[in-house]
Amino acid sequence: MTSSPLSSPSQIFNMDYQDALALLVTIRDMAIVQFHRIPGSAILTRYIKMSYQHDPARSVIELCLVIFAIQYLLAPKYSTQKKNFVKLRPDEVDELIEDWTPEPLVAPLTEFEQEQIDKTPVIAGPTGTKVKLTNGRTVTNLASTNFFNLANQPALAESAITTLRTYGVGPCGPPGFYGTQDVHVDCEQDIAEFIGSEACIIYAQAFSTISAVIPAFAKRGDIIVVDEKVNFATQKALQLSRSTIRWYKHNDMDDLEKVLKKVEREFRGRELTRRFIVTEALFEDGGDVADLGTIVKLKFQYKYRLILDETNSFGVVGETGRGLTEYYNLPATDVDMIVGTLATTFVGGGGFCCGSKEIVHHQRISGLAYVFSAALPAMLATTVSEIIKMLRENPENFITPLRENIKTFHAALAKTDTLTITSSLINPTISIQLNGKREMSNDEQDRLAQDVVDECLANGVLVTRVKRIALPAGMSKGPKWFGWNPAMVVKVYVSSGFSKKDCEKAGSVIRSAVTKVVGKKR
Amino acid sequence: MPDGGPSRLHSGSVSKGRRRRSSSIIYVEPPETIEQLSDQVALPNLNANWVNNKGAWLIHPVCIAGLKIFYDTIPGVSQETSWTLTNITYMVATYLMFHYVQGIPFEFNSGAYDNLNMWEQMDNGDQYTPSKKFLTSMPILLFLLSTHYTHYDLTFFVVNCMALMSVIIPKLPSFHRMRVVMPWSQTIEEVDGEEPS
Structure with a gap:
């Protein structure tokens, strides 16, 4: 056909079209x-025929669904995680490795740091009110938290040795895993009875006590209202808890109420979460007293729980040493969690948390430092029990001389404008703020405080100063750093073991050292 | 003091990320912070991982069959109603489980998944994984079956279709971490974006 010269292109097309149609x-x-040979094809035909039912719109919807399902099933998997790295070629990787010089894990010491290490006084023999240094000199020790001078008591040492012979040194296991011994249970009961709360739990390390307590109760979404000057351990606890943190101005009860009101307004109508107020009893930074009476009132009014860090006050504050609740004449049960240390006044070790039975019981399975650390050595627990017994029998033997000594120190130091005592009269840890020049760099401030400490030591009085915690690498900027940055503070730890004369003498040594060093720099 | 006292700054958690524009009703969950991520990977997510276990797929047809038998045994329920009820029950149950409930009912990562529902927790948020494909095709299959057995009655069709859409739309990859926030609801607003005064 195609050979015919008369055939037009349309004819050819027609012919081809016919052929193609036939083929199709x-x-x-x-x-x-x-299709009919495929098993189940009859069902599918019947299904489609029935689905149609003179309603094309519905069939279209169903068809779309089927197409969507097939498309979904065939789509390749992908990740929605943001990839925040650059893909490098192998030669680029090699080049980077070539170029890289590792920084030392620990930065080399600065001249000032080296000097401090060289000059650190080393005590030969046991600690006490008077100590002998390795260089042969005997100095007055005002740098140890031995507030009742119990660190070297023969009776306590003897009972500790007896316990050691019976129980050995360490319990070799966490409390929940064969670590609990009868002396721990007794010690917990003694502390709870002494403070006047329902129950108590002891932790093996003082610093990690509060960082176990707060995260055991607070998690993401919970609200914690905190005094802005809380100590470093508490700051770490707040960070670990992942909670929403609101700060109030240091010891400013109006600001606290303002913050509580603001939180109430902001979170109204939301899912109810746990709410806490956290404060220290005697502040590590500054040494002043928290206004517990008002805080407790506000806590009840706004329905918060109160966590009180009694690290610096337990044993030394209040008529019988029961802490800040006694000082304010409040029942200890008004504070939901009282956290404290057994390592300072009680010359043992570890920390404790007092509260209701439920609060204590909850920590036994979710206080991380309790669950995952070996229990407190038995002899430390018995020592604490012994001291509590002594304190309960005649508190005036301890508290009265300590009060007297604090007063004497305050009087001896108060006569100069080169220093300011920021700590309260009930606080045996006296914080001496040096009134140096305002515009000093951090290094100059540290140097000044260190010079005061050195000058005191040269005159036979051992005191210490507050050191900054340097910013970790990579945390220099941004709001995530809490920090510990007190400036030019010399600390004096008063003990009941000193005579009035000792205190006056040490006080005048410190005062003249401050006048000499700070006066020179002004 | 020149720079005394700890610098008063807020916690390490999200700051401006969860602040919602008041005018918009669509809200996209921001990416996790370092703290949240490290808490998330601290332990396997037991809440979402079981969907990949053996038997987790089989339970779906078994449950559907169980529901169908249950509704059939109720006297006076026609085949059409029985299929529709089965369909609706399955859709509502899976919607609640995968898309409504957020967070994890157990406490093992300090609430690091509090802002994500189970569908978003599954397979670390990866899309088109085998489990997600199965869980998407399951309601579609059930819908096609139930419309077939309701004999294409328009009312039943509309009801079933809406039930299906309520579980298919939140499963779409483009709706990942997306929330619809009613203007009057306060559930998502800035939580800790406040600067210290």
């Missing part, structure tokens, strides 16, 4: 035959 029909017929 054949293919369709073959496909139908093949």
Whole structure:
């Protein structure tokens, strides 16, 4: 046909079209035959025929769904995680490795740091009110938290040795895993009875006590209202808890109420979460007293729980040493969690948390430092029990001389404008703020405080100063750093073991050292 | 003091991320912070991982069959109603489980998943994973079956179709971490974006 010269292009097209159509029909017929051979094809045909039912719109919806399902099933998997790295070629990787010079894990010491290490006084023999240094000199020790001078008592040492013979040194296991001994249970009961709370739990390390207590109760979404000057351990606890933190101005009860009101307004109508107020009893930074009476009132009014860090006050504050609740004549049960240390006044080790039975019981399975640390050595627990017994029998033997000594120190130091005592009269840790020049760099401030400490030591009085905690690498900027940055503070730890004369003498040594060093720099 | 006292700054958690524009009703969950991520990977997510276990797929057809038998046994329920009820029950149950409930009912990562529902927790948020494919095709299959057995009655079709859409739309990859916030609801607003005064 195609050979005919008369055939027009349209004819050719027509012919081809006919052929193609015939071919298509054949293919369709073959496909139908093949389709009918597939098992279940009859059901599918019937299903489609029935689905149609003179309603094309519905069939279109169903068809779309089927197409969507098939498309979904065939789509390749992908990750929605943001990839925040650059893909490098192997030669680029090699080049970077070549270029890289590792920094030392620990930065080399600065001249000032080296000097401090060289000059650190080392005590030979046991600690006490008077100590002998390795260089042979005997100095007055005002740098140890031995407030009742119990660190070297023969009676206590003897009972500790007896316990050691019976129980050995360490319990070799966490409290929940064969670590608890009868002396721990007794010690917990003694502390709870002494403070006047329902129950108590002891932790093996003082610093990690509060960082176990707070995260055991607070998690993301919970609200914690905190005094802005809380100590470093508490700051770490707050960070670990992942809670929403709101700060109030240091010891400013109006600001606290303002913050509580603001929180109430902001979180109204939301899912109710746990709310806490956290404060220290005697502040590590500054040494002043928290206004517990008002805080407790506000806590009840706004329905918060109160966590009180009694690290510096337990044993030494209050008529019988029961802490800040006694000082304010409040029942200890008004404070939901009282956290304190057994390592200072009680010359043992570890920390404790007092509260209701439920609060204590909850920590036994979710206080991380309790669950995952070995229990307190038995002899430390018995020592604490012994001291509590002594304190309960005649508190005036301890508290009265300590009070007298603090007063004497305050009087001896108060006569100069080169220093300011920021700590309260009930605080045996006297914080001496040096009134140096305002515009001093951090290094100059540290140097000044260190010079005062050195000058005191040269005159036979051992005192210490507050050191900054340097910013970790990579945390220099941004709001995530809590920090510990007190400036030019010399600390004096008063003990009941000193005579009035000792205190006056040491006080005048410190005062003249401050006048000499700070006066020179002004 | 020149720079005394700890610098008063807020916690390490999200700050400006969860602040919602009051005018918009669509809200996209911001990416996790370092703290949240490290808490998330501290332990395997037991809440979401079981969907990949053996038997987790089989339970779906078994439950659907169980529901169908249950509704069939109720006297006076026609085949059409029975299929529709089965469909609706399955859709509502899976919606609640995968898309409504957020966070993890157990406490093992200090609430690091509090802002994510189970569908977003599954497979670390990866899309088109085998489990997600299965869980998406399951309601579609059930819908096609139930419309077939309701004999294409328009009312039943509309009801079933809406039930299906309520579980298919939140499963779409483009709706990942997306929330619809009603203007009057206060559930998501700035939580700790406050600067210290």
